[in-house]
Amino acid sequence: MKYIKPLILFSFLSGLIGVAALVGIYFYIKPDLPSVTVLKDVRLQTPMQIYTKDGKLISQYGVKRRIPVKLEEVPQELIDAILATEDSRFFEHHGIDPIGIMRAAVSLVLTGEKRQGASTLTMQLARGFFLTREKTYIRKIKEIFIALHMEQELSKQDILELYLNKIELGHRAFGFGAAAQVYYGKPLNELSLAQIATIAGLPKAPSVLNPISGPERSVERRRVVLLRMLDEEYITKAQFDEAASAPVTAKKHGAEIEVDAPYLADTIYNEMVEIYGKEEAETGGYQVFATATSELQLAAQRAVVRNLHDYDERHGYKGPLGYLWNIPKSESKDEKIPELSLSFDISNKTSRDDWDNTSIIRVLEEVPHIKPLMPSVVTKVDEQSIDVLSVDGETRTIAWDGLDWARRYITDFRQGSDPKTASDVTQEGAVIYIRQQEAQWRISQIPEVSGAFIALNPENGAVEAVVGGYSFYQSQFNRATQARRQVGSNIKPFVYSAAINSGYTLASIINDAPINQWNAATGVAWRPQNSPAEYDGPIRMRKALGKSKNVVSVRLLRGVGLRETADYLTRFGFNKDDIPLDETVSLGSSSHTPLEVVRGMSVIANGGYLVNPHFISKVLDENGDELWKANPVWACNRCESQSEAEILPEDDEADIEALLAAELNQDIILGDAGGEEDAQKVIAPQVITAQNAFLVAEMMRTAVRANGNWSKKTYWLGTGWRARNILQRTDIAGKTGTTNDSRDTWFSGFHKDLVATAWVGFDNMGRQLGRATRNQNLINKNPEKFNWIGNALIGTEDGAKAAGPAWIRFMQKALKDKPHTPMPVPEDIVRVRIDRTSGKLTRRTDHTTLFEYFLQGTEPTTYVRDDEVLDPATQDKATAPEPEEIF
Template identity: 75%
Template sequence: MKYIKPLFFITIILGILGTATLVGIYFYIKPDLPSVTVLKDVRLQTPMRIYTQDGRLISQYGVKRRIPVELDNVPQQLIDAVLATEDSRFYEHKGIDPIGIVRAAINLAVTGEKQQGASTLTMQLARGFFLTREKTYIRKIKEIFIALHMEQVLTKDEILALYLNKIELGHRAFGFGAAAQVYYGKPLSELSLAQLATIAGLPQAPSVLNPISRPDRSVERRRIVLMRMLDEGFITRQEFEEAANAPVTARKHGAEIEVDAPYLADLIYSEMVEVYGKEEAETGGYQVYATAPSDLQRAAQQAVLRNLHDYDERHGYRGPLMHLWGDQQEATDAEAEEAKLTDGPTPRNRKTDWDEASLVEALKKIERIYPLVPAVVMTVDEQSVTTLTVDGEKITVAWEGLDWAREYITDSRQGNEPETASDILREGAVIYLRQQEGDWRLAQMPEVSGAFVAMDPDNGAVRAVVGGYSFYKSQFNRATQAKRQVGSNIKPFVYSAAIEKGYTLASIINDAPINQWNAATGVAWRPENSPAEYDGPIRMRKALGKSKNVVSVRLLRGVGLRETAEHIAKFGFEKDDIPLDETLSLGSGSHTPLEVVRGMSVIANGGFLVRPHFIDRVLDEEGELLWQTQPLWACDPCTDNDGEEGGLPEDDVEAMLAAQLNQNGVTTDKKEAEQKVPAPQVISAQNAFLVADMMRTGVRANGSWNKKTYWLGTGWRARNLLQRTDIAGKTGTTNDSRDTWFSGFHPDLVATAWVGFDNPNRQLGRATRNQNLINRNPEKFNWIGNALIGTEDGAKAAGPAWIRFMQEALADTPHTPMPIPENIVRVRIDRTSGKLTRRTDHTTLFEYFIQGTEPSVYVRDDEVIDPAVEDENETPEPEEIF
């Protein structure tokens, strides 16, 4: 008894001390314990995913890859594998496993090392959410307290679901949904038992047990997982044998990108970061839907790439990137510099020094940018070459893919047409190839740049945007960031100002040279037409269609410089970018393609200034609508608003938006989102209609060839190729062809294409005649010949991109006549004088006028000019296109 009493007191004292110690430890770590609210509202750090309007994945942003899955959608075999391997008594314990703790304590006592952590799933989850992986006693104690706390506020299924979605599994995959995508490129539901067992074995050491970095260790770990499943009765012996002996099929997969549109994705990402902040945008699980459908975005990208390559081929071949064998003394300085810049492979003296495997490895060092494929020339025949690509494929390039490759001398000079393949390439040359309409062609990285924007004129939804040849080569978005001189693309806005001033489409302006002396500078300003041809008195419609420079200057003078500048600003152009001198009329102002397409939309939609936007809607990580973009609509009235009148003044619209919406023009109210907010009407519907109809003239052939009234609009090829009458367009070319544009629209779609060099001082130059291309298709050359030769301009350089895009975009769109607004009348006028006429022959035509502005005087018979009689001995030639 004498020992029992002291032992009893010692036990009590130790119990008190132990309890006090536990209480002390609890209060010590209490500040680090998560609150019940945090545990109840645990948010997975899910990446932001950006989709096209029709749900095709464009991009994914966020360091951690995560694809949340509901517990009901997780394969039972994966749950069995995880529980058997990590915590077989998960549904029996209260957050800590006493058996596991005893086992770990015995191991520590025997070995002196912390080899076993005795962590349950709940403890692993606690560590993953709130702690680190450091092996310290205080971290383990914190882990235990947090685990006990979690078991009190969360159900077992909630804890298991969080674990399956949270745990780190290597290669930046967090959660088993992401691991299935990263390692196998499939959803969890499609994985085999072997694959499920592989990823189930990753939580222990994801960096050294994953099947990509360490396939051997992964196979060993997979066998252990399968053995535990067999021991627990989850699988049969046959299933174990089949899965344990299955081959390793894992390889690294990125996000399931369906449409590669990085310029569009970057615009949307930047807007989301502006709204939510970088961390929240990248981890909040937002699903963002663009306004651009996948088919139009793809069409725009292909149109830009094809157009830039076409320009590049017209101006000659700059030579191979380098040579892998042959006489290196023949290699040009440019080749050597290119090899240095790309950190390319090291050349060897002879072809026999290379085998196919080493050639492929060498080609992998060459920068690969879609659609360019690195290749090496293996053999050179008379009019073809055989190549080996970086993918190990042997490809023969026929003469049709080589004959364009005249030597590039300058942007305005090309060498002679090649006659044989050896005039272009020799064995060992490292080149780029690309496919065009299924055939392989010799290619090179274009030095010229381009941009493209397409927009719905009714609500400003951007339907396609391309900021350059390759986002991976240059992240500078020329569609939204590059302010370049717009050239003749400004003229529709100048003509709109003239109509506002009282001019009509039949007004006669003198197309004659201007020679204005400036006494202050001692220099004469002599704006010229391009080409330098002058028609004398000319109707305003024809002057815009033929892009007469001096007429634009005269209209500016008739309206007034400041009045014209103020009118142009109504179309959404920044006032500071509008020059206050007469060069304004020729497009000396600099604007972005997005600004130009917005301005053109005013003409297309009847006079309303809509607001360009790239995001249609945003969903949260559960797929619930978070907010919907609320655009401005070109409507008057907007009948969807229960008869509410539209066309409000711009200041009133902005005030309304400030009250209803946040600064990004979005709403979280579904009913509010369905209502149409009217855009400000900045020009009248009549003004917009007349300018649009003039622009229709610019994309067609006009008059009669036989009656000598024939003339071409500067963008006539658009009408010829599209075979539509419901389109309108305007070319644009600046001095010395530094910037070229083509802007135009269908009633449902407006688009702008720009081509130029990033260096604004570099001219686009001219292309000389390539007889090889003419010989191949002489009939085609007869009507597009001047597209292949001569000085680059808006019609040649930018127009083809616009045309190819519209061919795709309008392929299934029925003909849509341009609606004629009220107070527009149509009368017959004399073709030359613009006066009323009673004649009905080829010397007359019908013209539109705003009611009350139509001519009131009839042309006299002695004033009528009949070109067919006056020039009956002459044969008219098609005019040079500007």
């Protein structure tokens, strides 16, 4: 008894001291324990994902890769593998595993090393959320208390689901959903047993056990996992043997991008960062949906890329990127032979025999990869074809159709002679780019010219497509939203709108004659000229806009007043500070972004309402619940009843009437303002009248078509005539724009439901777009009529040639399935027959007359006298313009 009592007392005191120590430790680490609120509302740091309006992934932003999964979405095999390997008694303990702790303690006593951590899944989760990986006793004690605390507040299922989504698994993958994507490019439910075992073994040491960084160690770890599953009878021996012997199939995968639209994604990302801040935007798990659909966004990107290549090819081939063999010698001191910048020396490889396919591909892998261009090396040159080896290891033949454009580039204004053989274009050993166009491979190059494109829904300002340049990976500068460039004649519809607002009509006669204004203050005469420098004398306003007469625009500005016009332009959303207070504003000397221009054009398209462009339609949280939805202002011309649409041709010749026959006298079905959804719409400010918008749109319809009758000598072309000729639609309107010396070129236009602007120019504002001469090779392919939209366009670059094709190609796709829907005629618009030359009323019904629209009360009141009538058909044939061939 004398030994028992001291032993009991010692045990009691030891227990008391132990309890006191535990209580002391608890209070010591209590400030580090998570609150109940944190544990019950754990928020995973999930990257932001951006989607098109139709739900296709555009991009993902965030350092951590995480794809949250629900427990019921996780394959049972993965749960079995994790439990067998990491915590086989997970559903039996309360956060700590006494057996595991005793095993770790024994190991520590016997070896003196911390070989076993005895961490349960709950403890690992506690460490992942709140602690570090440092191996210290105090961290382990904190881990235990936090794990016990978590088990009190969360169910086992909640803890397991958090573990599956939180744990770090290497290569910035957090959670098993992300690991499946990063290593195998698949969702969890598509993984094989071998792949499941591989990622289940990663939590122990993800940086060294992952199958990309350490494939051999990964195989060993996979075998351990499979053995544990076999011991726990989760798998059979046959399954073990098959999975253990499976090859390593992992390779690094990016996010499953379905639509590569980086300019759109970057714009939306910047908006989210501005609203939420960078850290919250990148880790808050936001799912952001654009206003643009995948179909229209891709159509815009293809149109811009093709258009810039077309311009580039018109102006000639600048040669290869460098040479691997057959390196030419300089023929002059000014000529520089291009050299490749590589991370390794190739100076000892001077002939074809020194190069095998592997070493060639190694070089090509260092050449910048810019879609749609593919780095290649010319391996064979025949009479009119070449063979190339591309970076993807494929050998391709480029036929003459893919080479014949490549005459030598001399300057932006001069090209060399047309090539006759493949050796005139390139030689063996040359490192080149190739690209695929309409199933045909062709030699190519990175265009130096830049472009931009943006399309809006004119009813609510939703951006339907945005392209900021040739390639975001080449230049992140978004020219559609950031580049302020002179707009040229794209300003004229707004100037003409100001004139209509001041009492002018589409039939007003303006003198198209040269202006020579002396400025006594500067001692310089201002002589604005038409382009081309042709003058028609007295001309109707409709025709003047259609032919983009510069001097008429200046005279209209003078008629309205400079300050009045400048103030009026702000109605279309243009910043007053960007509008110069001199007469050059009527010719487009002000600088605006394509986004600003397309917003202004939308006012004309939607009946006079100023909408706000926006890129985001809605934002969801990480659980898919809607956080925010766009509530834009709406053009309300459809909220009110409109008159029946009766769109008649300007001229009454049979060919135009035939095109329009299907559209005449048809009813326009308009949505009403009823219903809860419509009642909640915010109406945009109406900045011009519906009648004004309609009349300007009518003039812009003239600008995109051929007008009049050739046989009657009333024929003339709008500057954008190719648009209607190719699209074969009468419900479109547009305007070209070209600045002095063709430094900036534009094409803006619209359908009732879609408005778009295209811009082409060099980033160097002093560089002119130049001139292209005829390439007879391309003419020979179709001697009767060559392709207007491709490389055969010749002459000085302007809005119709340089920017117009991008707009047309986009609209070909966008309007493909849309029925012809002309703009409805607003109330108080009347149509009367007028004399073609004087704009006065007429009782004639022949080719000297036409129908014109007027705001009621502004139509002519006097009739033309017989001696005033000018019959173009009786004029000298030599004075009539030769028709431009139309295809």
